[in-house]
Amino acid sequence: MSIPSETLSNAYRLMKTIREFEERVNAEIMNGQIPGFTHLYTGQEANAVGVCAHLDASDTIISTHRGHGHCIAKGADVSGMMKELFGSSEGLCKGKGGSMHVADIDKGILGANGIVAGGPPISVGSALAAKIRKNGKVAVSFSGDGSVNQGTCFEAMNMAVVLEVPAVFVIENNYYSEHTNISYAVGCDDLKARTEAFGFPVFVADGADFFAVYEAAGKAIDHARAGHGPAGVFAEQGRYHGHFVGDPQHYRGEGELDDLRENHDCLKNFRARMAETNELDAATLDAIDADVMAEIEQAVVDAKAAARPTAAQVTEDVYINYGAGA
C-alpha cells in the first residue's frame, strides 16, 4: 500500500502533536495549572491518527474520557483545546467542559465523553443521519476495552447492524479499564470475535503501528462508506501514563512501562519505517518535531494569557434561565 507523502507527513505531525500536547498537559497538571480530571492518550496516538486519516470534516467521531488524541487527530484547534483545559472562556467549549468534554462540532467532533460508553449510541445516530441523507458520510466512535462491557455499547452495535448504518466502532484495547485488566473484565477470551458476533467485520491492528491502524481502519471505513453497514477496528496498544494523572498504577507488572515506551512507540516505529523506505527523510521529520514543539509552547503561553470566564457566563447556553439562587 503506498500512502501519499503528504498523508504521511500529516500523520506524523498529528501523532507528534498529540504526544507533545499530552506530555505538556501532564507537566501543567503537576504545576497545578490545569484543574479537574484528566486522562492522557500518550502511547496510543497511532490509533486516533490512523483512523482519522480516512475522515474529512463532515464525517463524525465521538470520543471518550481519554479524548485529546481523537480530537487532535480529527482536526481540533490545538490552541483552543489547550485553552479549554486551562478553563479559559476562549477555550473550544468556553471553559464549560474541560478535558473530558472537548468538542468541535464544525470539525465533526461530537465530543469527548465523561460517561463510559456514552458515545456509541450517539454515533449510531450520526450514522443513521448519513444513511437517510445518502451523503456517504461515516460516523466513528472510539471505545476502550472497558467501555465495550457497557450495555449502551452492546445496544449501539446491535442496532447499527439492524439499521445497516455506516457506523465504525473503534475499540482501543490498552489492556486496562482504570485499574482492572481486560483479562478480568471481558469475560470471553476473544474480544474481536465477540464484537464480530454482532454481525459486522472487525479489522485488527497493532496500535503502536500507524501503518497497521491506517490499513485496518481503511478497510472498516470503506466498508461502512460503501453502504455495507457497520464495521469495527480493534487496535491494541498500552497507555504510557496512569488511568488519570496521579494514578499510582498498582496494576502494572514489573518492567511493563519500560517495555511499552521502549518497544511499543508509534513515533519510533514511524521513523524506523521512514528510514527504511525513505518516503520521508529525517530532516523533514525533525522539522515537524520542531514545529510541533513550538506550536505546543505557543498554545500553553496563549492558554495562560487567555481570558477567564465570568460568573455571568454560568447560565449562558442553558436555553432557560430562572436566575441564580439567593
Added chain:
Amino acid sequence: MSQKTMRDAINEALHQAMEQDESVFVIGEDVAGCNGSAGDVGAVGGVFGVTTGIYHRWPDRCIDTPISESAIVGAAAGAALVGMRPVAEIMFADFIGVCMDQIVNQMAKFRYMFGGKSRCPAVIRFSAGGGFSAAGQHSQAMYQVMTSFPGLKVVVPSNAYDAKGLLLTAIADDDPVLFFEPKILYQETCEVPDDPYTIPFGEANFVREGDDVTVVAFGQMVPKAAAAIDELAEEGISCDLIDPRTTSPLDEGAILESVAATGRLVVVDEAPPRCGLTADIAALAADKAFASLKGPIKQVCAPHSPTPFSPELEAAYLPDGNKIKAAIKATMG
C-alpha cells in the same frame, strides 16, 4: 474515639458490617482493584479509596465488576431480594444515568408491587457533588432527584461521624438505601468512635442552635452553612442549623418545630433549583408553618445550569458562605 476522615469512617463502617454479618458484600468497579493484572490485586479499594483493605480480609466478598452500572445495581438488587446485604459502589452519582431503571423501576418498587412480601436490603453508595472542576458529568448531587421516588431511602451525610453511623443503619435496613457521599468531604475529619454505632433515619441533626432564623442544609452545604452562621453570630444573628441527614425519610417535625420558633427559613443545597430539596422544604414550611412565618423563605442553591468545568465558573455556581449569609439576612428584612 479518634479523629477520622469521612473516607476512613465509611471504610470502618464497611469493615464492621462485614465482620458482623456474612451476608454483607461489597461490589463495584475497582472496589478491590487490579484484578487480572500482573500487579497487586486489591490495592485500590475504589477510586476514592473507600473500600480499602476489604478485599484483603474477605476476597470472596469484595467483588470487582466490569464497567456495567446497570448490571451492578441489578445484581445488588437481585442478591438482596434473596436475602444478601450487598453494598454496591457506583463511582459517581452522575452514573445513575446509566442504571436508573434498576434503581427506580426495579429495586424501589419490589416491596410495594409484590404486595409487601419482599425485602430488598441493598445499599448503593455514590460519590456525589461538585467542587472538583469535574464538569457536567462528574459533579452532580443527584440525591435530590432520587428523593422523589417512593420506595427508596436516601442518605446524605455531612461529616465522618454521621457517615459511619448512617451507613451501618443503611446496611442493617431491610429496604433499598441510596447513600450519597459528598466527595469534597472525604478528607474532612471529626471525632468518630471506634466501635460500631447506628444513627436512625429520619432524625435531623441540630448542628447549631439559635433563635432568629432556621437554616436547613444538605451534604457539603452543611459545613458551609455552619461557617456562615458562626460569622453571623458575631453580628448578633443566631440561627438553628438543621442537617436532615436523610432526605427520605425526612424529619419534617424538626424543621417545622424550628420554623415555628424562629419564623424564618433558609434552605441550602448545591443542586439546581427546580424540583429540588430547597423547593421541597420551602413548600413544606409554606404549607405547614405558614402562620409562624415572619418573612419570605429563601432558597440558596446552584443556578439552573449543568455544573461548569472552569474553577471560576464552578465557584460562582456552587452556593458559598456569602450567598448563605445574604439569604439569612434577606429573611430578616
